[in-house]
Amino acid sequence: MPAYSLPTQNKTMNILEEIVGYKLIEVAQSKGEVPESALEQEPFFLRPALSLKRFLLEAERTGIIAEFKRQSPSKGVINGAADVLDVTTAYANNGASGLSVLTDGPSFGGSAEDLVAARINEVPILRKEFIVDPYQITEAKAMGADVILLIAAILTPRQVKEYTLKAHELGMEVILEIHGEDELRHINDFVDVVGVNNRNLKTFEVSLETSVHLSSLIPSGMIKISESGIHSIADIQYLKRYGYKGFLIGENFMKQPDPALAFMKFVAALNEASV
Numbered sequence: 001m002p003a004y005s006l007p008t009q010n011k012t013m014n015i016l017e018e019i020v021g022y023k024l025i026e027v028a029q030s031k032g033e034v035p036e037s038a039l040e041q042e043p044f045f046l047r048p049a050l051s052l053k054r055f056l057l058e059a060e061r062t063g064i065i066a067e068f069k070r071q072s073p074s075k076g077v078i079n080g081a082a083d084v085l086d087v088t089t090a091y092a093n094n095g096a097s098g099l100s101v102l103t104d105g106p107s108f109g110g111s112a113e114d115l116v117a118a119r120i121n122e123v124p125i126l127r128k129e130f131i132v133d134p135y136q137i138t139e140a141k142a143m144g145a146d147v148i149l150l151i152a153a154i155l156t157p158r159q160v161k162e163y164t165l166k167a168h169e170l171g172m173e174v175i176l177e178i179h180g181e182d183e184l185r186h187i188n189d190f191v192d193v194v195g196v197n198n199r200n201l202k203t204f205e206v207s208l209e210t211s212v213h214l215s216s217l218i219p220s221g222m223i224k225i226s227e228s229g230i231h232s233i234a235d236i237q238y239l240k241r242y243g244y245k246g247f248l249i250g251e252n253f254m255k256q257p258d259p260a261l262a263f264m265k266f267v268a269a270l271n272e273a274s275v
């Protein structure tokens, strides 16, 4: 039996539309229960955020943004037993440039509590969420996040700019996630990092060639990361050739019975390959 139940697939909507649909309901409920003024009183709200850009450029780190992900729409349950504190601490202490913590419950089995638990680590933490309302940016800060994700496929270029400025006001950085050429227009001078998602979030097809193709079309000078479908040292070496400084990896570690050990072995092999 899966530890978490996936939302019912509505045949007329793709998963992204389905997620946006329930996010709007979730946000409306949360706003009714916890006003933004209350989020601003949370202990982490005034905590100075760490810079993912800085950590990604530090030579002694791996560039890996290691994701804590229990389940996903494309794979179902990946690891229902992993402990968020144990796993993220091992990632942070063994060279991760950042942590990505899913806070979506229905599709990914995550929660705000997961991010709060991971916050014990002094590396930048991405709140991995489907942001459709500025309220979620204030929530991210209150949870202790350093970085938010803005997904071009569900936002207008205007929203990307507005939400980026709000994140910056709160001291956080922004990863703008794109998947196709048509989303290049969402990039503006304010976003901190451009993430190319190799996974088509509508069809779940994954190809590193998405990162390769978009690499030369992203304005030079932007810090680029590649997301999804990264499984080997060779994948990282390949993506580095196209200027990628960061590598968001979830399933490759989480699918192992001991994600922490899998990460440590991977980093040891990466370090050996780099000498």
Ligand SMILES: O=C(O)c1ccccc1NCC(=O)[C@H](O)[C@H](O)COP(=O)(O)O
Pocket (backbone or CB within 6 Å): 015, 016, 067, 069, 072, 073, 074, 075, 197, 199, 201, 204, 227, 228, 229, 230, 248, 249, 250, 251, 252
């Ligand atoms: O992973 C999914 O199935 C998925 C479906 C719909 C929207 C988003 C989805 N994933 C989010 C991600 O982008 C990945 O969790 C992240 O890039 C890590 O990917 P991977 O290393 O392939 O687990």
